[in-house]
Amino acid sequence: MSAQKVLLHVCCAPDATVPWADLPGEGYEVVPYWYGNNIHPAAEEKRRRDTLAALSLRMGGSVLWEEYVPETWLEAASRLANEPEGGARCALCFRLQLEAAARRASAMKIPLLCTTLTISPHKNAELINSIGAECASQYGVAWLARVFRKENGFVRSVALSKEYGLYRQSYCGCLYSMTRGGNNHGTAARGEASPVAP
Numbered sequence: 001m002s003a004q005k006v007l008l009h010v011c012c013a014p015d016a017t018v019p020w021a022d023l024p025g026e027g028y029e030v031v032p033y034w035y036g037n038n039i040h041p042a043a044e045e046k047r048r049r050d051t052l053a054a055l056s057l058r059m060g061g062s063v064l065w066e067e068y069v070p071e072t073w074l075e076a077a078s079r080l081a082n083e084p085e086g087g088a089r090c091a092l093c094f095r096l097q098l099e100a101a102a103r104r105a106s107a108m109k110i111p112l113l114c115t116t117l118t119i120s121p122h123k124n125a126e127l128i129n130s131i132g133a134e135c136a137s138q139y140g141v142a143w144l145a146r147v148f149r150k151e152n153g154f155v156r157s158v159a160l161s162k163e164y165g166l167y168r169q170s171y172c173g174c175l176y177s178m179t180r181g182g183n184n185h186g187t188a189a190r191g192e193a194s195p196v197a198p
């Protein structure tokens, strides 16, 4: 039986290492997808995009790229500029990313959608899976719920990123996370400890 295709929304190459390695073992063919419009400035988006391109050479997949149009993200998110990391802006950001990913999956007739976002110990995996399921349903695809940080997933991703020489960013991505500092992976998972400082 041929593997079922899953569009894997990739938030950054380091976070993709483990999902991309593990999903084929579950019988899925990974089709990686890059959104990027939440990343600021353009040079940083290009650096992260290039890092994913390098990872795809190693993993043997072909990435589906979105054109970089950050204004689309800023228009929607700027009204929540003063939200702290882990607040409403991050929830909206997840939705913007996963809606775009679901739209692409539907257009490409890829039946399943998943995201690398849940590998971070700093993000709320339950919220991400809930938003992902809504976005997938909106576009007629199925949501593959995963919490990739489980079973040492995050620790493995740090080790693999180091082994592959991947660039690891020092802030989550948007203008607000860049200028205010904070963790490098966005939304805090309340009540969950961070096992390793990224």
Ligand code: SF4
Pocket: 038, 085, 086, 089, 090, 091, 093, 094, 172, 173, 174, 175, 176, 177, 185, 186, 187
């Ligand atoms: S901190 Fe990260 S998750 Fe939150 S809005 Fe910015 S880029 Fe998105």
